[in-house]
Amino acid sequence: MAEYFNGVKPSDGFYVKSNYNYTHVHQDILISLYTPLIGTDAIGVYLYLSQFNFHNETEAYNHYTIMNDLKINLSSFRDSLDLLEGIGLLKTYFKTNQEEQTFIYMLEQPATTEQFFNDPLLSVFLYQQIGKSRYLSLKNRYKDSSISTSAYHEVTKSFTDVFKVPKLSEIEQQDDIQIKPDVKNKGLDLSDVRFDFEMLELLLNNHLISKEILNKQTKEVIIQIATLYGITPVEMKSIILKSITENQTISLQDLRKHARSIYQIEHEGELPTLDLKKESVKAKQNDAKQEVDSLLSWFELLDTTSPIEMLASFTKSEPTISQKRVVEDVVTREKLPYGVMNILLQYVMFKNNMQLPKAYIEEIASNWKKLKLTSAEEAYHYIKNLDKQTAEKKKERNNKANNTFKLKSIEKTPEWLLKQKSAETPKEEQKNNESDAAFEKRKQELQKEMEAFWKEGDH
Template sequence: MHYFSGLRPADSFIVHTNYVQSPLSEDVLKRLYIPLIGLESIAVYQYLSQFINGRQVSEPETHYLILNELKMNLSHFEQLRERLEAIGLLKTFLKTGEAQCFVYKLISPVMPAQFFNDPMLSVFLFQVVGKERFHQLKKHFCTDTIDLTDYRDVSKNYMDVFGTPKEPDAGIFKGNETIIKTNDSLGIPVHQQTFDFDLLEMLLNQNLITREQLPKATRDLITQLSVLYDIAPTEMRRIILRSLSADQTISHEELRKNARDFYQLEHEGNLPALTEARQPDEVEDKTQLSWFEMMDTTSPVAMLASTSKSEPTARQKRMIESIVEREKLPFGVINILLQYVMFTHDMQLPQSYIEEIASNWKKLKFESSRQAYDHVKKLQKQQAERQSEQKPRRTRPSYEKTPAWVSQMKEGSAPVAVETDQALEAEKRKLEEELKNFWKEDER
């Protein structure tokens, strides 16, 4: 069996949506959702929406595209994606196997009327932007109305103008299930399983409140309020009893008000704020990642630019693209390959040599920079052992008389040979030290 092993650059993704974007939905994202989850998360949402291109299902792409175009590592992308999922703008589906495939389903943002009546979204926005800005945003989405009290409706209906419609053909509605349609957003995804309705119903039965008095809309609201204000079933029972109207139905407006009053009474008048389980200072940014994680999540082109302190040439970029397309090696493996070749070839990148190594490493099925690095260090160790095992050849002594001028030349050249050997040894030690620092052995 295959299991999810973390998001990898080679993993494919498909974008799906359940609605058609409009200027109003874009305005809601900018004004109401950015204060809640930040500009970066909304930018990821809008970036994914480009793959729809007028359809509801996109063509498959790989996460290499996100690394290259968004200039962020996949751990940061996942953090932003989780914010979208938590706020109700995205659902993620995963299929595992030899290759992992994700489906990112874009959910419609909550429209203004529902947003400002949503107990969670409205409270969180109020806490983030403050009272003055909250009412300013609310006013922006209000429409002008006309008092029609002194008017009467004189509009004609269909039957008055067009008469009785004819019997439609039986196949006229065939295939309608595939037509583009819009679905209302449910807001922040809070499931009823998070609240103990069995206990609540048992408590309410003591007050003759039946299950029929808790329809789905009321249950959804109770679940939201319980999560928002951290209300247990025992306290929710008292809040519901105070929210009953004269006809023994539960008033949603009173239920929201009483739940808010309960929380403020327990928290000295404050309202809950939207906070992440992981605080920003606890989230690792790219500079805090380990070296191997950086190698795995950094584009080879960006790595080359950082290493050489200059923009890679067009030939180098084409070479990297051809290796990625032909060999399908992960970024981390390609980065180790390029760094190893540069260090051993005086910062040069001979294409044929690189392509030969890339082909061999593909056969070895390297999937991470750590595997490629360990392989290189193993080769270097084997090479060093072979060199140490080689013993100098013993030359047979010459019994011929050596001319004096040859002896004099040898005696004169001896210091030069010694000096050359010392220089080579010093250079070797220097290269070994650079290699040690370059591969960052001390940091591990």
């Protein structure tokens, strides 16, 4: 739908809706926790839009109103919407007809303080943005300092202890009135993030750990952590093994802690930052540039897709158990990046009639690990250069073979042999001619054998 948003016009109408009842608590969370992440402009747009929801307007406003009230152009407004959508505070809906196009801006409830500080992405990004001192200050600000009830016994009376229960027939049903539900924030939308849980389950199975340990909540946290720190199933397996409790469950707190420690070790103590994606405007200027971008997108896809998923998509069938085992063993042992492994598997399939010989894969994987290939693009260009060198060597060998036969065929006949031929009888001359014909035939057969030999040597 992005193409419609880019074409929004000042005269386009819009409505504002909300899925919760806004309070001063939400405003405090927006200002103190969300503003450091997406800035005052985006939060200002959110608060500005909320006024239209309060009045339950039945007629659409147009975007001239926004431009005039906020003194901004539609491009800046769209930038703020992108930030609000990405952080999970707003959803945009679009409808068009021949006469006009209309938008609905759905305001989403901010995360509660508990949700925010327990969310691996939001909490880490906030920490990295504002620093340790300010982060701890905000966290202590929302700390529950009330008296604990754990040492007390509850003596509260229930509803039926106090009130008479009315009969259903006495209650007048009002089904035509709908009360707005107040829902909790659903967190950041990571529904488009793909993580290879199938490979993770295979890796854990090697350590006699059942896949049942990966319940729904654990999988959600794994996706969050994997997105935040760029963790592969192989690395996630090691983190999970460190996070298993005595009760054979996964401690989500330890899972986050170990993942954070590994990332900081590899990045000199730094944590991930919340960076924006920058789209290339020039990518659509000409066909040649689009081809390059298409290839780069293919590399990016290979770098982020697990080898098993790639095999299923590439062959349009579910990989066999033995194929999965081969991939798992090579990935575990050689620790090749996804992109490199995917290029390797495709290369082997092309060379072996869509088969995956284990020994051949292991040999190439070992060699590529020594070459320190780090991405699909590097592996792709390495193969292209290798094929080019092989083709040049083949051409050179064929030229040498052809020149050898040509030299033999144009070699000058010695004078003594000419004299001997002139003295031979016609019968003997015929015999020699037959011998020459046999030699020529044998020469041609030998040439074909050598050409076949070189062809075999190229495979």
